[in-house]
Amino acid sequence: MFISGDGPFHTAVKETLKIFEQIETARTMSNRHLEPQRNPTGTLNKTGVLLVRMKERIGNPLHPSIICVLLESACLGSFFHPRLQNNQVLGIGSGSTIVHAVQRIAERVKQENLNLVCIPTSFQARQLILQYGLTLSDLDRHPEIDLAIDGADEVDADLNLIKGGGGCLTQEKIVAGYASRFIVIADFRKDSKNLGDQWHKGIPIEVIPMAYVPVSRAVTQKFGGVIELRMAVNKAGPVVTDNGNFILDWKFDRVHKWSEVNTAIKMIPGVVDTGLFINMAERVYFGMQDGSVNMREKPFC
Structure with a gap:
């Protein structure tokens, strides 16, 4: 894929492409694995709008799961640029989105010499924190969290969430509950008017x-x-x-x-x-189909 331009959005997309082989985001959908022979092509214009045109060598379109990885990565580029600050305690969620999140955090720590402490919500999150050389801690030592970031299975119009598709709901809720701010990153498929509109697994x-x-x-x-x-x-x-x-x-x-x-x-x-997260998320960032990022905040009465 050829990507032109600079900035956090472009960087996020480039970094996503680098780690495709490290993560299995191209996992089964429609009970089918992606073919290993892929030749992605596409362009990113100067306004930062991602035009995803990825094709298999046999001519079939790339599976939607890859596109959604790019959209989540775009969200992370928009989200992390202004919000990571020195001496923060971060809550690290679980799932595919968090793979990108931890990588972005690690690069910011290295580039800006930030002092950050990370609290995991699962075994997966703990391993990612260690893998990327971040400072691992727990709620015993850091009972107050500045910012928690996580994904979601579905988000309704009131920013109520369904979480727990990966089985980590209890620790995710504990960490989010003790965070001053809880931010969710998701792709457009997770955005619903009512819970159950998109997520049918319960x-x-x-x-x-x-x-x-x-x-x-x-x-x-x-x-x-x-x-x-x-x-x-x-x-x-x-x-x-x-x-x-x-x-x-x-x-x-x-x-x-x-x-x-x-x-x-x-x-x-x-x-x-x-797995119901009620009145917990402050903001949700959705990666849209055109590569843009849509942010929704908690409605105020």
Whole structure:
């Protein structure tokens, strides 16, 4: 890909291309892996609008997952440039977006000699912090966080989130909850009017293993819908979280008052937490299809 221009947006896209081989963002969609033989072509004009034209040698269009990586990277370029400051404590979220985020943070630290401390939300985040040579800490030593950054599975019009598709919802919520500012980076597919419009895998609920059956019954009896125990792909049995718990995925059948639902589910014995992040995100940056970045802030009453 030929990319012209300078600035954080252009740099972010260039850096994304460099790490395609390091991350598996070209993973399955439509139950198909990308072919390894790829010849990406495209251009980026001086206004910073990314025109993604990536084609396979056989002529098929590049899979949408690659395009969304570029869009998330554009968001990171816009977000990080003014907001990283010296002596900050950062909360590092989990998921594919965070791979780019940690790389960007590490480069800013090196270029500007910044003193930053990073609090992970998962084993993945911890390994990324160590891999890129950032300062790893925890809530025992740094109970107050200046800024937390994470992705989301879906964002509604009120900036309520569904998170936990990667199974890290409890630690993600803890870190976000103790942060002065919580910022979300996502691509345009995650932007919805109502929760459930785009994300159809349900709301994750982390539960104590011995209670997953009664919790499942309690949730569906009270709120309807269908609930499933999340099963592992590369091991026999269910997914086990970093906390040693199970995850239930609740596929709701109607729009609810999510604040009330979140509170009610958390009161069920055996529930650790839910993937509903209510009134937590201050801003969400969406990477749009044309390469631009759309920012939405928490609505004020």
